[in-house]
Amino acid sequence: MKVILDCDPGHDDAIAIILAASSISPLEIIGITTVAGNVQVEKNTLNALKVCDIIGLDHVQVAQGATRPLVKEAEIAEEIHGETGLDGPLLPDEPSRQAIDQHAVDFIIEKLLDADEPITIVPTGPLTNIALALVKEPKIKQNIQEIVLMGGGTFGNWTPAAEFNIYVDAEAAKIVLESGIPVRMFGLDVTHQALATTETVDELRKMENPVSEFVSDLLTFFIQAYRDHFDFPGGPIHDACTIVHLIEPDIFNFEHVHVAIETKGEHTYGMTVVDHLGVTGKEPNTYLATGLDQVKFWSVFKKAIVSYGER
Ligand code: BDR
Numbered sequence: 068m069k070v071i072l073d074c075d076p077g078h079d080d081a082i083a084i085i086l087a088a089s090s091i092s093p094l095e096i097i098g099i100t101t102v103a104g105n106v107q108v109e110k111n112t113l114n115a116l117k118v119c120d121i122i123g124l125d126h127v128q129v130a131q132g133a134t135r136p137l138v139k140e141a142e143i144a145e146e147i148h149g150e151t152g153l154d155g156p157l158l159p160d161e162p163s164r165q166a167i168d169q170h171a172v173d174f175i176i177e178k179l180l181d182a183d184e185p186i187t188i189v190p191t192g193p194l195t196n197i198a199l200a201l202v203k204e205p206k207i208k209q210n211i212q213e214i215v216l217m218g219g220g221t222f223g224n225w226t227p228a229a230e231f232n233i234y235v236d237a238e239a240a241k242i243v244l245e246s247g248i249p250v251r252m253f254g255l256d257v258t259h260q261a262l263a264t265t266e267t268v269d270e271l272r273k274m275e276n277p278v279s280e281f282v283s284d285l286l287t288f289f290i291q292a293y294r295d296h297f298d299f300p301g302g303p304i305h306d307a308c309t310i311v312h313l314i315e316p317d318i319f320n321f322e323h324v325h326v327a328i329e330t331k332g333e334h335t336y337g338m339t340v341v342d343h344l345g346v347t348g349k350e351p352n353t354y355l356a357t358g359l360d361q362v363k364f365w366s367v368f369k370k371a372i373v374s375y376g377e378r
């Protein structure tokens with residue numbers, strides 16, 4: 068399956084890239100595009116390139132995208148991901164290569180128009196790039212297999228009602244959800260069940276390969292940030308849920324529902340409004356993840372990380 072990873076790395080975005088590029092993954096990564104989100108887009112791009120260096124993903128192009136949301140000012144999540152967006156592990160000062168000289172939105176459009184088979188788009192940051200691509204070239208819709216995204220939830224982590232990725236660019240999320248393209252959504256209800264703990268870190272340390280060490284360092288910082296900020300017993304590896312699902316599709320349960328994006332509410336801007344009972348009469352537009360098999364989830368996660376020591 069061909070995928071484009073649109074992201075804002077970000078600890079859990081980095082883990083998503085690592086799982087997607089592992090040798091147990093059936094995914095062919097067509098490109099990695101970055102967007103303003105956890106930190107400024109330039110920092111997210113550097114982080115994506117550095118993650119590629121650490122895992123030897125040197126053949127995949129990285130394209131930098133939107134510097135800010137469509138309508139609002141940017142908001143960043145430094146308190147969760149640190150000043151660099153990827154605080155914790157020791158990272159090289161500079162990546163070994165640069166992003167390509169093409170905007171992420173044009174890269175996404177070009178790859179989709181040229182595709183000989185439909186491509187799955189995996190956004191794990193705000194949806195700005197995807198919305199811009201859809202507005203600039205609506206013909207790309209035909210070549211999108213599905214949009215498998217991390218975002219939303221019945222509660223928020225940025226406001227009481229809204230999850231960070233959707234809140235940062237709710238106007239973009241609205242464009243994507245109303246596009247008619249099949250959407251698969253991993254929101255906080257399910258990603259908070261994918262909780263990495265200090266036991267996860269201990270297991271990773273025992274694997275003793277450079278990538279498991281890197282992920283351990285990422286998680287050590289991330290778990291502490293969630294403890295400090297939310298008083299959580301672990302760090303939810305939100306973005307990794309999208310890739311675990313694409314590697315092994317029988318781990319998550321889904322409900323087929325209509326999801327609307329709130330863009331006006333004083334207290335509810337960025338909320339994902341889920342019509343569980345079909346009261347709006349609107350056709351379902353989203354496969355909403357509702358639960359996961361813990362044993363299978365962590366088995367895929369660990370197999371993917373172990374595989375880096377077997378190369
Ligand atoms: C989402 O926000 C970001 O901080 C994470 O990388 C994830 O994509 C969780 O709300």
Ligand code: CA
Nearest residue numbers: 077080191192
């Ligand atoms: Ca993210």
